[in-house]
Amino acid sequence: MIYLNIFYDFLMIGLFSFGGGYTTIPMVKDIAEKYSVLSIEMLENFIAISESTPGPIAINLATFVGNEIGGLVGGIIATICEVLPAFVIILIFVKYFKKYIDNENVKFALSTIRPCIVGTIMAVGATMFVSNIYPYIKPVMSSSPNYSQLKYILKYFIIAFLIVMVMFLFDKIIKKKISSIKIIILGAILGIAINYIL
Amino acid sequence: MIFELFITFFKIGLFTIGGGYAMISVVQDECVERKKWLDNEEFLNLLAIAESTPGPIAINMATYTGYIKGKLLGAILATVGVILPSIIVISIISYFIKDFLHIEIISNAFFGIRIAVSIIIIKTAYNLIKTEVKNSQHKALTIALFVVFLIVMVATDLLGLNISTMILVFIAILLGIILSVLRSMKVI
Numbered sequence: 001m002i003y004l005n006i007f008y009d010f011l012m013i014g015l016f017s018f019g020g021g022y023t024t025i026p027m028v029k030d031i032a033e034k035y036s037v038l039s040i041e042m043l044e045n046f047i048a049i050s051e052s053t054p055g056p057i058a059i060n061l062a063t064f065v066g067n068e069i070g071g072l073v074g075g076i077i078a079t080i081c082e083v084l085p086a087f088v089i090i091l092i093f094v095k096y097f098k099k100y101i102d103n104e105n106v107k108f109a110l111s112t113i114r115p116c117i118v119g120t121i122m123a124v125g126a127t128m129f130v131s132n133i134y135p136y137i138k139p140v141m142s143s144s145p146n147y148s149q150l151k152y153i154l155k156y157f158i159i160a161f162l163i164v165m166v167m168f169l170f171d172k173i174i175k176k177k178i179s180s181i182k183i184i185i186l187g188a189i190l191g192i193a194i195n196y197i198l
Numbered sequence: 199m200i201f202e203l204f205i206t207f208f209k210i211g212l213f214t215i216g217g218g219y220a221m222i223s224v225v226q227d228e229c230v231e232r233k234k235w236l237d238n239e240e241f242l243n244l245l246a247i248a249e250s251t252p253g254p255i256a257i258n259m260a261t262y263t264g265y266i267k268g269k270l271l272g273a274i275l276a277t278v279g280v281i282l283p284s285i286i287v288i289s290i291i292s293y294f295i296k297d298f299l300h301i302e303i304i305s306n307a308f309f310g311i312r313i314a315v316s317i318i319i320i321k322t323a324y325n326l327i328k329t330e331v332k333n334s335q336h337k338a339l340t341i342a343l344f345v346v347f348l349i350v351m352v353a354t355d356l357l358g359l360n361i362s363t364m365i366l367v368f369i370a371i372l373l374g375i376i377l378s379v380l381r382s383m384k385v386i
Contacts, residue, residue, distance in 0.1 A: 002231075008308040012274065012364060013227045013254050013316040013364075014252060014253055016252060016363075016364045016367045016368070017252055017253060017254070018249075018250075018251075018252055018367075021254065021255070022319060022322050022323070024254075025319065026351070026363040027362075027363045027364060027367075029363075030362050030363050030364075033360075041312060044312040044315045044316065045299070045308050045311070046313075047294070047315050047326050048274075048308070048311045048312070048314070049288075049291060049295070049316045050288070051215075051287065051318070052215065052217065053213070053284075053287050053291065054212050054213060054214065054215055054283050054284070054287060055211050055212075055256075055280075055281070055283050055284030055287065056209065056211075056221065056254040056255075056256040056257070056280075056281075056284065056286075057254075057335065058253075058286060059254060059256070059257070059281050059284040060284045060287075060288050062274050062289050063284055063285050063288035063289060063292070064291075064292060064336065067289060067292040067319075068292070072289055075285065075288070075289055076289075079281055079284065079285050080281075082253075082254075082282040083253065083254075083257050083277060083281055085252055085253060086251065086252055086253020086254065086258055086260050086261065087253075087257065087277055088254075089246075089251045089252060089253070090247065090251060090257075090258050090265070090273075091265060091270070091273060093247050093251060094265050094266070097253075099330040105349070105378045105379075105381065105382050106250070106378075107250075108313055108377070108381055109374040109377070109378035110249075110250045110341060110374065110376045111330070111333075111334060111340070111372040112274060112339065112373060112377045112378070113370045113371055113373070113374040114326075114330055115327060115330050115334075115340045115341070115343040115344040115347070116343050116344070116346075116347040116366070116367075116369075116370035116373065117347075117367060117370060118323050118326045118327045118330065118344055118347075119323075119327075119343070119344045119345065119346070119347030119348035119350075120348075120351045120363055120366055120367070121319060121322065121326070121349065122319075122320060122323035122324070122327070122344075122348050123317030123322040123347070123348050123351030123352045123355070124351070125316050125317075125318075125320035125323055126316075126318060126320060126352060127321075127355045128312075128315070128319065129313075129316035129317070129320065131314060131378075132312055132316065142254050142350055146218075148366070151352065156313065159309075159310050159313045160313050160317065163314055163317050165256065165314065167317070167321065177289075180322075181215060182382075183314050183317070183318055184311055184315070184318070185314055186310075186314065187307075187310035187311040187312075187314025187315070188307035188308070188310050188311050188314075189307075189310070191306045191307045191308065191309040191310020191311060191313075192303055192306045192307050192310070194310070195306040195309065196306075
């Protein structure tokens, strides 16, 4: 039965993800919450690994989450289902609709759909950033702050600040975009260093 | 020939880290420059289709090229080829990850990595919307749609409402169609 659920859920993700990659993250987060086998924290770990291993992020993430919900078979079903709508739609497109792709109205419709989807991606990034730290901020605000909680918050913001600074410096001084994998490696080094120092 | 499709896309899946847009240049190099399966115009067509249909761009590219070169069987083999490395690598990692995360130095690393990931997502969305606004003929509309969806999504999360993202995407698609119809009727 769990396989049937995975089948349906990932088929829907495949159908509703325009552009792939990061567009699936908001929907995968919904699934993680639905099955409650996967914490937001774990999902973020998965995203980082998906980003730094071979293959499309959306596919890696589908295999990961499917695996978490239904084991090896779950992972395979999730991945195939996420791909299936794209596969069928491309076949239909190549056969029948190739000429419509340059149509002005189709282009305009897509140019209004994309900003909406980017909005949901930005929202997920922001909620993830906050949800990492919120469980620690809440007790600090309500009652007497506890030393380890304050330390956690401090570490969190120091790392966030340093990452943003490095990205900013790369952008402004070296005039080159730093790749996501390098930012993840930077995060790992900072995570180890700060827990060693503080 | 058909088998070569499988091998080529398996290689593309195995050697492109980061996926999506990183993959575009690899596919171009392999399928246009080296194997000459597609010409440049066909490749641009493919890009336009890939970006305007659901699903990961890498998958769209594999299916399209596979179909052009080997019909249905080609499409299946190319698509399976491109996802197979992911399934193998990630299944293996999934098996070990839980024990791995218990090691102190690893869990410390992932503390930093999680912060990096949320920043990367925000930054990616920022880059995407910047490009959208730059290319848009209705900049105010583009920004407004972005902001409205951002606020609605954050608000539903803060209020603990479980509105699925798919409903929002569905609304976005409806909006796109309505606006496009209005535009063709010269209302906007």
